Amino acid sequence: MMLGLIGDTTYNILLLLHILSAMVAFAPAFVHPFLGNQSQGVDPAERARLLGFIVQNGRRVYAPALIVTGLLGFGLQGLSDSVWAFDQTWMIGSLVVWIAMNGVLHGMILPTERAMADGDESNARRLDIGGPAITLLLILMLYLMIWKPGF
Numbered sequence: 001m002m003l004g005l006i007g008d009t010t011y012n013i014l015l016l017l018h019i020l021s022a023m024v025a026f027a028p029a030f031v032h033p034f035l036g037n038q039s040q041g042v043d044p045a046e047r048a049r050l051l052g053f054i055v056q057n058g059r060r061v062y063a064p065a066l067i068v069t070g071l072l073g074f075g076l077q078g079l080s081d082s083v084w085a086f087d088q089t090w091m092i093g094s095l096v097v098w099i100a101m102n103g104v105l106h107g108m109i110l111p112t113e114r115a116m117a118d119g120d121e122s123n124a125r126r127l128d129i130g131g132p133a134i135t136l137l138l139i140l141m142l143y144l145m146i147w148k149p150g151f
Contacts (some may be wrong), residue, residue: 005079005080005081006079006080006081006083008079010079011076011079011080014072014075014076014079015076017068017072018069018072018073018075018076021065021066021068021069021072022065022069024061024062024065025062025063025065025066025068025069026066026134026135026138027062028054028057028058028062029131029134029135029138030135032054032127032131033127033131035050035054036127039051044119048117048118048119051113051116051117052117054113054117055110055113055114055117058105058109058110058113059110062105063105063106063110066098066101066102066105067102069098070095070098070102073094073098077091084151088148088150088151089149089150089151090144090145090147090148090149090150090151093140093144093149093150094141094144094145097137097140097141097144098141100137101134101137101138101141104130104133104134104137105130105134108126108129108130108133109126109127109130109131109134112124112126112127112130113127
């Protein structure tokens with residue numbers, strides 16, 4: 001017995017959670033560059049405090065939301081009654097992009113934010129690369145999910 005099909009209540013609830021978790025996961029990609037620039041002239045102790053909040057939120061909110069987004073995507077595939085299959089180009093591409101997003105976030109953005117919160121801004125350029133990289137990956141992911149090439 002299927003738990004849900006595309007368009008069923010179960011599927012739609014999972015889809016809603018998938019989209020909401022993605023919105024949470026990518027909020028900092030749009031907001032943090034502004035906060036970083038706005039806090040340049042702030043007292044160093046206050047800037048460190050702000051960066052500390054950013055680090056805490058990244059670790060407790062944004063990173064888990066990105067992981068949950070992918071897991072919910074797998075759940076949607078499972079509820080699709082084989083309409084969406086893992087051998088479809090867009091599904092394979094989405095998996096690869098999701099892994100790359102996690103790599104950029106966990107390997108580049110979060111460690112750099114943590115170092116900056118501790119006062120080491122020597123690698124701040126990594127955020128200038130990581131932020132746009134994860135945003136481009138998001139755009140690629142949206143392309144794959146909307147147009148579904150290979151379906």
